[in-house]
Amino acid sequence: MASQADRHALYERAVQDPARDVRFFSRIYRKLRGHDALSLREDFCGTAALCHAWAESMPERTALGIDLCQETMDWGWRRRIEPAGQEVAGRISLVRADVREIKRPKVDLACALNFSYFCFKTRAELVEYFRVVRAGLGRDGLFFLDLLGGTESMCEGVTEHDHGDFVYRWEQARFNVINHDFLCYIHFDFPDGSRLSKAFTYEWRLWTPVELRELLVEAGFSKVHFFWEKTDADGEGTGVFYEPSYVENQEIWWTYMAAEA
Ligand SMILES: C[S@@+](CC[C@H](N)C(=O)[O-])C[C@H]1O[C@@H](n2cnc3c(N)ncnc32)[C@H](O)[C@@H]1O
Structure with missing residues (x-):
């Protein structure tokens, strides 16, 4: 079974939930900015599953995916984006590049998910990346990251x-x-x-929330939000996020941040 397995398909099933990301980003953008985000930049896009879900979510939406690995983007294009048809595929562009090289087109919403920006190991590298993302955001732009800790x-x-x-x-x-x-x-x-x-x-x-907040501000972002997922009586995630001012540490946690341009 291992020799016949497709590692990209398994990865997507195991770690991604692009529909949830699109719902969350759309809701927070509308709440903070008062209108819908239309253009998305997915940094470290891999198979560009999020670009596809974004473009499917509204006919006015466009998506730009950026990744160093052409083979991974080609997989996503062949397997998902092309089969979605020209109307959807025509609103998605995938670019092979280092995320620090791309500043245009300006977008409403940029994101770096599954901790991909952890590849930048020094403060100087991470701030440079955050500056590039900020430069590529429109006036009402928001940048979403996820992070893990505990x-x-x-x-x-x-x-x-x-x-x-x-x-x-x-x-x-x-x-x-x-x-x-x-x-x-x-x-x-x-x-x-x-x-x-x-x-x-x-x-x-492994970057910590306090470091990330400081580096986003250093890169010029005006405000940084931390979100936390509400849990039910059994401690299971409910999909509802709020902005806490205090969080007790846990064995493991995962959450989103958003930075305002
Ligand atoms: C953890 S995967 C993320 C895939 C997908 N975005 C997700 O949320 O699951 C990291 C991706 O980042 C890409 N990558 C690593 N360094 C990069 C860089 N400097 N610029 C662009 N892509 C990079 C890798 O090729 C890989 O596809």
Whole structure:
């Protein structure tokens, strides 16, 4: 099963929920800006699943995806964007580039998801990237990032999620307390005992909320919002987010930030 598996398809099922992202971004943009966001820039777009969901969500919406990996973008174009038809595909552009090279066209909303900006390991590199994103936003622009943290995010270990026809394994192989270097792998295990080992490798720095807020402000963003998901009586996420001023640390948490241009 591992030899026949498609790692991009498994990745999308295991870690992405573009429909949720589009709903959340649309709601927050409308709340903060009083009108709909129409143009999206998806940095580190990979298969551009979000570009596709964005363009599908409204006929006026356009999406620009940027990634260094042509093969991954081609997969997304062939598998999802082209089959959506010319009316949708015609509103999506995918560009092979370093995200720090692209400042135009200006967009309403930019995003960097699944912690991809963790690839920038120094303050200087991350601020430079944030400056580029800000320069590429229109007057009412918003930049969304997601982030993870919690006591277990700074430890080595493996978490698993069973999707029925495969098990997704997230391995934090090495975490360096001194500089927050963070080496992670995604593996996929199959019911026949076969395994797609190290399907994806990430050499990152784990940034903290307070650092990110400071660096976004340093890059010129006027205001930074942190969102937190409300949980139900069993501690499960409800999909409803609010802006807290105090959050007690947990073993692991994941959330969104938004920065105003
Ligand atoms: C964790 S994946 C993110 C995929 C998708 N956006 C998501 O939310 O799941 C990181 C992607 O960033 C791309 N990447 C890494 N460094 C980059 C850079 N400097 N500029 C553009 N893309 C980059 C990689 O090719 C990879 O596709």
